[in-house]
Amino acid sequence: MKYMCLIYSPPMENEPTEPGTPEFEAMMAPWIAFNEMVEKAGVSLGGDALLPVQTATTVRVRGGKTEMMDGPFAETKEQLGGYYIFECKDLDEALKYASQIPVHEYGSVEVRPIMDFEA
Amino acid sequence: MTSTGQGDPTAALAQVMDTDHGRLMAALIGQLRDFQLAEDCLQEAAASALVHWTRAGVPRAPAGWLLQVARRKAIDRLRKGQTADKYSADLSYLTELDQQDAVAEATQEIPDERLRLIFTCCHPALDQKSRVALTLRTLGGLTTAEIARGFLDKETTMAQRLVRAKQKIAAAGVPYAVPDPTEWPERLPHVLTIVYLIFNEGYATLSGQDHIRKDLCAEAIYLAEVLNTLAPEEAEIEGLLALLLLIDARRTARAEGDRFVALEHQNRNLWDKRKMTRGEVLTETALKRQRPGPFQIKAAIQALHADAPTFADTDWLEIVALYNVLLRFEDTPVVRLNRAVATSYAVDPKTGLTLLQPLAGALATYSPYFAALADVEARCGHPDAACGAYDRAIALTQNPTEKEFMKQKQSLLEDGQTN
Numbered sequence: 090m091k092y093m094c095l096i097y098s099p100p101m102e103n104e105p106t107e108p109g110t111p112e113f114e115a116m117m118a119p120w121i122a123f124n125e126m127v128e129k130a131g132v133s134l135g136g137d138a139l140l141p142v143q144t145a146t147t148v149r150v151r152g153g154k155t156e157m158m159d160g161p162f163a164e165t166k167e168q169l170g171g172y173y174i175f176e177c178k179d180l181d182e183a184l185k186y187a188s189q190i191p192v193h194e195y196g197s198v199e200v201r202p203i204m205d206f207e208a
Numbered sequence: 209m210t211s212t213g214q215g216d217p218t219a220a221l222a223q224v225m226d227t228d229h230g231r232l233m234a235a236l237i238g239q240l241r242d243f244q245l246a247e248d249c250l251q252e253a254a255a256s257a258l259v260h261w262t263r264a265g266v267p268r269a270p271a272g273w274l275l276q277v278a279r280r281k282a283i284d285r286l287r288k289g290q291t292a293d294k295y296s297a298d299l300s301y302l303t304e305l306d307q308q309d310a311v312a313e314a315t316q317e318i319p320d321e322r323l324r325l326i327f328t329c330c331h332p333a334l335d336q337k338s339r340v341a342l343t344l345r346t347l348g349g350l351t352t353a354e355i356a357r358g359f360l361d362k363e364t365t366m367a368q369r370l371v372r373a374k375q376k377i378a379a380a381g382v383p384y385a386v387p388d389p390t391e392w393p394e395r396l397p398h399v400l401t402i403v404y405l406i407f408n409e410g411y412a413t414l415s416g417q418d419h420i421r422k423d424l425c426a427e428a429i430y431l432a433e434v435l436n437t438l439a440p441e442e443a444e445i446e447g448l449l450a451l452l453l454l455i456d457a458r459r460t461a462r463a464e465g466d467r468f469v470a471l472e473h474q475n476r477n478l479w480d481k482r483k484m485t486r487g488e489v490l491t492e493t494a495l496k497r498q499r500p501g502p503f504q505i506k507a508a509i510q511a512l513h514a515d516a517p518t519f520a521d522t523d524w525l526e527i528v529a530l531y532n533v534l535l536r537f538e539d540t541p542v543v544r545l546n547r548a549v550a551t552s553y554a555v556d557p558k559t560g561l562t563l564l565q566p567l568a569g570a571l572a573t574y575s576p577y578f579a580a581l582a583d584v585e586a587r588c589g590h591p592d593a594a595c596g597a598y599d600r601a602i603a604l605t606q607n608p609t610e611k612e613f614m615k616q617k618q619s620l621l622e623d624g625q626t627n
Contacts, residue, residue, distance in 0.1 A: 179383035
């Protein structure tokens with residue numbers, strides 16, 4: 090089964106964004122290690138980090154009219170910051186990988202099975 | 209599996225559905241990979257059994273008969289494409305099983321796969337109430353109506369809850385498996401907690417008070433026994449079973465008619481000695497394994513109550529010591545509350561009170577906290593404070609028996625007697 094792991098975390102203040110700086114490298118190190126681990130295990134079907142919600146635009150079409158809005162649809166404390174897609178034999182395996190995503194000191198991960206239209 | 213031979217088909221069916229429901233469901237789900245299909249087909253098989261057994265007699269192995277017929281019903285449904293077949297086992301596998309069984313004439317023991325079923329029903333991916341309901345439905349064989357009554361829910365609400373849980377298991381890929389030994393320490397407590405919750409729900413009602421409620425205490429003890437048989441030498445399972453037996457042993461003594469009798473005033477001759485002894489032996493066996501856990505410690509505390517010839521003779525100092533150990537596993541306000549009460553007897557009410565007061569914030573909506581506070585305030589010689597605490601406790605409980613019990617204690621205080 091395919092599972093999407095949606096990574097949520099509260100907005101970080103003073104997040105290091107300058108590649109090459111020691112702060113940035115330190116922030117990235119656990120993510121690089123995790124990526125290597127899931128690649129090696131052969132379960133990864135990809136994943137990405139997203140730019141912060143300040144860059145988000147929500148689009149809604151109502152009555153033929155397109156509305157655009159600054160920011161995400163729902164204001165919540167935790168914001169979607171990235172995702173992984175894993176191919177796993179069952180939920181337990183997916184949860185095992187999800188619990189190792191290096192976000193748990195401050196955020197959380199929602200694990201959702203991906204709908205399979207072929208089955 | 210018992211062989212009933214001749215006999216009344218209705219009674220034979222009722223018996224096999226009662227004793228073998230969990231085993232049958234566990235085996236069927238293992239083969240069909242679909243909770244709902246398993247449940248529906250077992251129901252159909254039971255309906256067929258009445259017809260066939262009346263005509264041809266009760267088979268030698270009724271449970272084996274039901275398993276085989278239920279599986280055939282599933283094969284029929286799958287052939288006709290009547291199920292959400294994307295989650296179900298494939299037909300060729302089931303047909304093969306059916307042929308194997310036909311050769312063996314369905315007389316062999318059903319393999320016991322209930323451990324897998326328990327772990328799946330108690331999977332932390334399901335919400336807690338659903339875990340409780342699903343465990344009672346599939347392993348205990350309780351009807352949806354019985355579970356709904358047990359939890360004072362509407363039957364339709366409970367039915368929806370069960371359907372959603374079964375759908376989530378299928379759609380989210382919750383495995384039908386006993387977790388790996390490495391995950392066992394993390395997953396077992398979830399299972400034990402569900403069994404304990406079932407027991408507590410039953411214990412909140414006085415025995416004989418409410419006849420339409422299925423005996424959830426007996427159901428929980430049965431589940432703990434099943435766990436102890438399937439996973440022997442697990443200290444925490446033994447601890448849980450011991451704890452349930454030790455508490456259950458006092459059931460008769462804690463009610464006089466529909467009046468609640470506190471531990472302090474119970475007639476200890478009414479305690480079930482057989483259950484107490486078994487609980488004490490199990491507690492000892494578990495503790496000797498040197499793998500302490502919260503259920504073993506709770507059992508040890510209850511064993512000290514069981515040992516005491518009178519309330520006054522209770523070894524309160526040892527109980528306080530055990531609560532201190534329990535706090536290392538479960539540092540919760542409720543454990544702190546229990547420790548404070550034990551301290552009020554081990555040391556004196558004043559010391560108990562100083563331990564109770566800081567918990568007021570965390571337990572502001574917890575009726576037993578105010579009941580305990582009232583009792584300790586009364587024993588400190590503060591009847592007004594005690595009456596005020598009883599007001600809070602009475603307002604916070606839904607249980608009419610508890611309300612009545614506390615109103616009586618309160619009116620004794622108002623009459624100027626301390627009880």
